[in-house]
Amino acid sequence: MNLLNSNSEAAILGIGTALPVHSIAQSDVAQLIASSLQDHPDLARFARRIFKSCGVETRYTCDDSYLGSAEGCRYLLSGDQSSIPTTEERMKKYQQEALPLGLAAAEKALSDAGQSPGDITHLITVSCTGQYLPGLDVMLIRQLGLSPRVNRLPLIFQGCAAGLKAIQMARDVVQGAPGSRVLVVCVELCTLHFQPAKEREALFAASFFGDGASACVIGAPESRHHHYLSLGSGYSVLLPDSTEDMTWEVGNTGYDLYLSPRIPKLLGTHLESELGVLLGNDKLPELWAIHPGGRGIVDSVQNVMNLSDQQTGYSREILRTAGNLSSVTIMFVLQAMRLDMKAQEGALKEGVAMAFGPGLTAELMRFTYVPAYSPSVKEQDHAVL
Template identity: 75%
Template sequence: MNQYNSPSDIAILGMGTALPAHPVAQSDIAELIASSLQDRPALARFAKRIFKSCGVETRYTVEPSYLGSLEECRYLPSGERSDIPTTEERMNTYKREALPLGIEAAEKALEDSGVSPKSITHIITVSCTGQYLPGLDVMLIRHLGLSARVNRLPLIFQGCAAGLKAIQMARDVVQGAPGSQVLVVCVELCTIHFQPVQDREALFAASFFGDAASSCVVGTPEPQHKNYLSLGTGYSVLLPDSTEDMTWEVGNLGYDLYLSPRIPKLLGVHLQEELRLLLQSEQRPELWAIHPGGRGIVDSVQNVMKLRDEQTKYSRDVLRTYGNLSSNTILFVLNAMREDMKLQDQSSTDGVAMAFGPGLTAELMKFTYVPSLSSVMEEHDHVLF
């Protein structure tokens, strides 16, 4: 038993995820993009190769135009087109599509946790793919029936690391104000920012992002809570010499994303020391919830930490089935891990969660899967006596 595994833990009490109605095969998107590059055959061949090798098989989108022909897709036009969606149009799509997904994920998390909407004291909303006011937090409060006095904490434009950052913020809120119940809701509509491909760098960004929402409730476990994730210590760190390796800026035709091919190598160089700092002298945990920002990132963490294939399967499965879901992805990984642990009737098991975003930022956190509060108390008594 580690030092933070005690009956007074702060934990993720429930989780929920939601996907748009439109699944798209990775091979279909690759063909769509290749068709838009008929006048640039070398880039078209590169696109097919990148899309095939990035570890994604299926993605989900709120935008049905990706399901049709090239002539019907304004996001990836061929030739000279003047009707590419503007940033304003894309934000209107976000405003229309984000709320229903956020509501679905949040309702699932509340039900899973057994926490009443009226008991929620804080709501943390996370997104880097859209903004408007009154924002997603206000709309969720009204549609979910939360108190009008709930403390609102919007966490915007923080990239893929923001989901785990929100979880750590929620833990700190409960630690500082015992009795608090924090609802975290992440919504990312990455596919509304697809743009005409101009170079190879743009293809990396287009090759693995998808749309989704996720949610969790963070609070103090009660006897009725089962299969929860106890939240341990963690922190955020800026990795050196990497400021320009991941950027996300507002442009006239949506948000412009740049991902450097150096990112997996940078993580490989710096993560081992950071994880040593996080774990101190503790035994290396069994569970590893790695944000699958791409296949290369999972490969890098696995190689550096000498992990077994089964320890990275949750991250790889999420990447393959849904793609990179930005801030949502870590909650998808944690939820899949928890469900598998529940199915296998596992005892309390320690883990590490990590996510990465612009900065480069690494969010790192220890956690423990706990089958029930009574099992924790039994372990605690066993240690004492």
């Protein structure tokens, strides 16, 4: 099939981000988890080491129980396991906390794009850390004052890649239905699914995830729009021999995540050829929005594509200051990049965005930072898949 190509331009016109009020230093999280492992000194030592080296300094959580002692944190109990929150309890906490965060991000995105709630024709909601019905989409329509006839497209349980997948879905909507305005809202409360550590893999997964929300408005740019991201071609690909390397299953005490240590190597093996499909014969772009799924993932992409520290700096900074926010994270990276370009009064620049999730799935997309409205921003035809 051909990569998407259309004469109807679609762009990210505005972005909004939101974080919970509770921030916690990575060193404090490491101490909290190590304290819960007093009967397992080898695991405690591993926790301190991996938490120190994963590239995270600060994370955010919707649950203040992480701010106290190990004895007061029900998610990390080392003794009696009977009071660990059930999946039902975690979902109730999600239902309580997800809407305010999503609402804050959505309102910022609408304001940034200069759009009113009545302009929105489609709403894509994204989350893999909680589910309930009527869902986040219905609640956002009511709270934001969107039309009750808005086309709702919930995208659930797709992991870290889902934020970029939603952006590409919104691009397709705009290009297929000119005049559409799509609001994308991602909310992830990853800390609700922390588990008492039983093995090193669980500690690795717990070392960098945090909570947050992001949103964006996607539509055709107009003369009043500036500093937007014009969306080019892109696609989703399943990488070979990687089905078991990232799994996310519903358990009795929350969702159980497994991340294989092979993931950075797998990306290093397959990503260069996939980017060749995406870019064709074009030169490598200047801007790189890499989902910081972990320090090793950013390292792998940087090494394979021979990128500079400056080019991976946006991703590393988001990882450092907020951690991996699952599907939410890619918009944090794009917003940091966009604001930096604006502050530098930068010229038009080409870029690539990428995010990774279970499958092992890679979402890849071209984009262009446009400082001032330019109806001539078009993309050339590219390779065939």
